[in-house]
Amino acid sequence: MASSTTRPDVETAAPSARVAGRLLDSSAKLSYDPLTEVDWETPLDTDFHGASPEWSTLYGTSYWDELTEAQRKELTRHEAASVASTGIWFEMILQQLILRDVYAKDPGDDAVQWALTEIADECRHSIMFARGAKKLGAPAYRPRRVAVELGRAFKTLAFGEAAYAAILVAEEVLDVMQRDWMRDERVVPFVRTINNIHVVEESRHMKFARDETRKNLAKAGPVRRHIHAFVIAVAAYVIVTSMVNKGVYANAGLDPERALAAARSNEHHKAMMRSSCSGLMDFLASARLLTKPALAFYKRAHLI
Structure with a gap:
């Protein structure tokens, strides 16, 4: 761990720079190396769940x-x-969005240094998720082709509040479910460790995403705000509907058609998703990003 002393220039900086400076200080105090923190050596104990059962699409x-x-x-x-x-897929999109945002900016600026720190975090998280999925005995689940191509377009074209609010959507949804998983003793211990690492480090990412969303919206006119509200909602829909690949049912030895039909009509799971997104929806409402077209996609994704 690095020194816990806060740098003296943080409190005198501009508001946005203060946020970045504090996040850099927090990262120096509390960050993890998944390669050493997670127990990769102990064989998988199949007496445990991979996630809290209540979060299963069939529960x-x-x-x-x-x-x-x-x-x-x-x-x-x-x-x-x-x-x-799915987290790995979106983290790759996230890293490209952030790199484009800070390209050619002053590397001495705290905001740029925090952005690079966040990218480093996401690289570690992606490797951690990949190793975790492999240890769970699962194949490499990938989003459907249309989601991959939409993601390709989004990472190339999105900017400003559209980029940072979409980042926030993905991180907020994961954050709530992973907080449950990391505390649940029914979940296999190494997954609980992975979730704890992700929750701690993503809390800083979410703070930055909220700050950047507000900062970018301050200079956005009504047309841009409405367009980006719609883009963010579509991105949220694609992300959320890509989280559980339909291939999980066959690979778990279930009847895939029956399981998929049950999952699609599962009111419990829809309620869990809505509950997990209440804070996110409050933020989007405060930012005036819950326009009527956007709301239609959030409702289709059962986020509101």
């Missing part, structure tokens, strides 16, 4: 009730691996 359905405990645990391990794989 609360009649199909879930028919499953044995072993089947439920296998399913949550594949679902956790799918969420991790």
